[in-house]
Every structure is written in C-alpha cells, then in structure tokens.
Amino acid sequence: MASHRRPKQPSRTRVTVLTTAAAAAVVLSANAANAAPSEKLGKDEVKAKVDKLYEQAEQATEKYNGAKEKQQKLQKEISTIQDNVARGQEELNKLRDGLGSMATAQYRSGGIDPSVQLFLSSNPDDYLDKASTLDQLSSQQVEALKKIQDKQRELAQERAEATEKLKDLASTRTELGNKKKEVQGKLAEAQKLLNTLTAKEKAALDAEQQRANRSSTERVDLKDAPPASGRASAAFSAAQSQIGKPYVYGATGPSSFDCSGLTSWAYAQAGVSIPRTSEAQANAGTRIYNQSDLKVGDLVIFYGDMHHVGLYAGNGQVLHAPHTGAVVRYEAMGDMPFQFGVRI
Numbered sequence: 001m002a003s004h005r006r007p008k009q010p011s012r013t014r015v016t017v018l019t020t021a022a023a024a025a026v027v028l029s030a031n032a033a034n035a036a037p038s039e040k041l042g043k044d045e046v047k048a049k050v051d052k053l054y055e056q057a058e059q060a061t062e063k064y065n066g067a068k069e070k071q072q073k074l075q076k077e078i079s080t081i082q083d084n085v086a087r088g089q090e091e092l093n094k095l096r097d098g099l100g101s102m103a104t105a106q107y108r109s110g111g112i113d114p115s116v117q118l119f120l121s122s123n124p125d126d127y128l129d130k131a132s133t134l135d136q137l138s139s140q141q142v143e144a145l146k147k148i149q150d151k152q153r154e155l156a157q158e159r160a161e162a163t164e165k166l167k168d169l170a171s172t173r174t175e176l177g178n179k180k181k182e183v184q185g186k187l188a189e190a191q192k193l194l195n196t197l198t199a200k201e202k203a204a205l206d207a208e209q210q211r212a213n214r215s216s217t218e219r220v221d222l223k224d225a226p227p228a229s230g231r232a233s234a235a236f237s238a239a240q241s242q243i244g245k246p247y248v249y250g251a252t253g254p255s256s257f258d259c260s261g262l263t264s265w266a267y268a269q270a271g272v273s274i275p276r277t278s279e280a281q282a283n284a285g286t287r288i289y290n291q292s293d294l295k296v297g298d299l300v301i302f303y304g305d306m307h308h309v310g311l312y313a314g315n316g317q318v319l320h321a322p323h324t325g326a327v328v329r330y331e332a333m334g335d336m337p338f339q340f341g342v343r344i
Contacts, residue, residue, distance in 0.1 A: 041193070043201040047208075050190045054323040057186035059307045061249040061258055062277050064179035067172055068250070069276045074169045081162045085155055092151045098144060183249050187324060213244075213327050225296045225314025228343050232297025234270035235344075239263070239311050239319050245328045247321045252276075257321040257328060259308050263299055266311065272344060274299075278309035281342065288341035291316070291333065299342040300333065312341060 041049070194202065227233035239262060248256035253265040260278040267274045274284045282301045288294055294312045300320075302308040310320025310331075317330045 041196065043197060043205060046193050046197055046201075047205060050193055051323075053186045053190040053193070054325070057183050057190070057249065058259065058323055059305065060179050060182040060186065062260060062279060062307045064176065064183055064250060065258070065260060066277045066279070067176040067179055071169065071172045071176055074165055074172060078162055078165050078169065081158050081165070085158050085162065088151060088155045088158065092148065092155065095144065095148050095151065187249075190324070209325055213329055225294075225312075228295035228297045231267070231270040231272050232295065232344060235263075235266040235272065236297040236311050236313070236319070238269035239266040239328070242266075242328045243319075243330075245321075247324055247326050247328070249324070259310065259321050262321045262328060263309050263311060267344060274344060279306045281309055282306045282340075283342075285342045285344040288343055291338065291341075294341045295343070297344075299344065301339045301342060302336040303339065304337070306339060308336065 194205075197205065227236065242253065242257065242262065242265075245253070246256045247258060249258050250261070251257050252261035257265065260276060260281060263278075263281060264274055264276055275281050278301065281299055285299070288298060294300070296312055296314050298312040300310050300312050300318050302310075308320070310318035313319040313330055316333050318333050318336075319328070319330050321328050322331065
C-alpha cells in the first residue's frame with residue numbers, strides 16, 4: 001500500500017524572505033521602467049560648470065599662495081632666530097669661560113672663596129640672592145654676572161619664540177597641503193566634466209578658447225588712457241611682454257602665471273615690491289572705486305572676496321592671467337564683477 005505523505009510546508013521565515021525579495025524585485029522593475037535615462041550635459045552646460053570650477057580653483061589658489069608666502073616668511077624668521085640663539089650661546093659660553101678663568105686664578109693663589117663658588121653656579125639668580133647676604137661681590141663680579149643673566153634671559157625668550165613659530169609653521173604647512181589638494185580637486189573635477197564631451201564637442205570648445213586667446217592678445221589702443229605713473233607704465237609694459245603665457249596656479253613667471261603672480265612679477269620688473277596675493281594687493285595702495293578714474297597700470301580687483309586681480313589696460317580693458325586653460329590676455333572688465341582699483 002503506497003504511502004501518501006503530506007508535502008512539507010515551507011518555513012514561515014523562508015516565506016517571508018521570498019515574499020520580501022519578490023516585492024523588492026517588483027519595485028526595482030517598476031523604477032527601472034519609469035526612470036528617465038540620465039541626460040548627458042551639453043557642451044555649453046559643461047563649459048558653464050567648468051568655468052565655475054575654475055573660479056573656485058582660483059579662489060583656493062589665492063589661499064594657497066597666501067599660505068606659501070607665510071611659510072616662506074616663517075622659515076626666514078626661524079632661521080634668523082636660530083642664528084641669533086647660536087651666536088648668543090657663544091657669547092654666554094665666553095662669559096662663563098671668563099668666570100672660569102677667574103676661579104682658576106684664585107685656585108692657584110690659594111683656593112676658591114665661597115663667593116666665586118657661588119658665582120660659578122648654574123643659577124645666577126640664586127647666586128645673587130645668596131651672595132648679597134654674604135656681601136662678598138666685587139663690582140666687577142656683579143657686572144659680569146648681570147651680563148650672564150641678561151644673556152640667559154635673552155636666549156630663553158628667543159628659544160620660546162622659535163618654538164611658537166615652528167608650531168605656526170607646522171600648521172601653515174598643513175593649510176598649504178589642504179589648499180593644494182583643493183585646487184587639484186577642482187581642476188580634476190573640471191577635467192572629468194570635459195571628458196564627458198565627445199571628440200567633436202571638445203574640439204569645438206578648444207577652438208572657442210583659442211579664439212578667445214587670440215582675439216584678446218591684440219594690443220589695446222591706449223591713446224585715451226594715460227599711465228598712473230612711470231613705474232605703473234613700466235609694470236604694464238612688463239605684463240604686456242608676457243601676453244600669451246599660460247595660466248598655472250601658484251606660478252609667478254616668467255614661463256607661466258596665476259593672476260596675482262602676473263601683477264606682482266610685473267611690478268617687480270618696475271622695481272616695486274607688492275604683496276603676493278590678490279587680497280593683500282587690494283591693500284597695497286590707494287583704492288579707486290570709480291572706473292573712469294582708473295589709469296593704465298593700476299591694479300584692478302574683482303569679486304567680493306577679492307580673489308582675482310589684473311592690470312588696467314585702458315578703455316575698459318584689463319590685462320590679466322584669467323584661469324586654467326587660458327593665457328595672459330586682455331579682457332573686458334565687464335566680464336567680471338569689478339570691486340575697485342588700486343594705485344600703487
């Protein structure tokens with residue numbers, strides 16, 4: 001007689017898992033059916049986003065330049081302090097050697113008296129306190145000991161100052177590294193966007209940039225725009241000689257420039273030292289808020305955070321290093337938010 005076994009029922013846990021998986025599959029299927037395919041950005045949209053990223057990269061570049069300038073300044077200051085400490089230690093050693101000679105002379109003449117023993121102690125302040133009670137100090141000894149005390153205090157202060165500056169230098173190096181990463185990140189993001197374009201779109205965008213570079217490197221008629229001064233004229237002429245050189249973040253010439261690198265280099269050729277960053281250059285002279293009062297060679301500051309600077313070229317034009325992918329060239333001031341000019 002055949003046995004009729006009742007089919008084994010699936011466990012409640014298994015039923016639940018299968019049901020959940022099936023429901024998820026239905027949802028995913030529905031979403032896939034209803035989801036619109038991701039739209040590829042057009043050439044103009046990519047260009048707008050890339051331009052914005054280049055602007056953000058330039059903002060970070062000026063912060064990077066500021067941190068780099070601070071680092072160089074701190075390194076020089078620390079080096080100077082360390083040299084002073086080394087020289088001061090030599091002077092202190094000579095003073096102590098002088099005391100040692102005095103002690104030797106006294107020893108040869110019959111022994112070192114208590115005052116000289118105290119005098120040679122490692123703590124001059126203790127010596128003064130104890131010796132004053134003994135009333136055993138000569139005027140010569142007092143003078144020599146005070147020199148040692150002064151030199152010890154001076155060295156302690158300089159060593160403390162060096163320690164603080166070294167801490168500042170460490171934090172500045174960290175900031176420098178962070179800003180460099182930020183700049184590189186923005187440029188990489190821009191490149192990633194550019195890589196989404198077809199070869200034909202890339203070629204068209206490159207052609208637009210080349211046309212902008214060529215049309216903006218032609219000499220501007222300056223007949224209606226006198227120079228701000230002889231040195232401003234010399235600085236402007238120096239900048240003109242660099243037309244066509246590429247923009248590279250952190251660069252100060254002469255093979256490539258960023259915006260403030262160009263202006264600081266140009267004025268250096270005219271024998272004038274101005275700060276490295278656009279924000280600092282904004283405070284390097286007399287501010288001019290009316291565009292009609294600008295003269296050739298005046299610095300021109302753009303954007304609310306003052307992260308871009310160029311040289312006024314006359315007739316509403318600025319000569320500047322614009323951004324990554326561009327070269328040193330002329331451009332209409334109206335293309336950027338003008339803040340004020342600066343007459344050096």
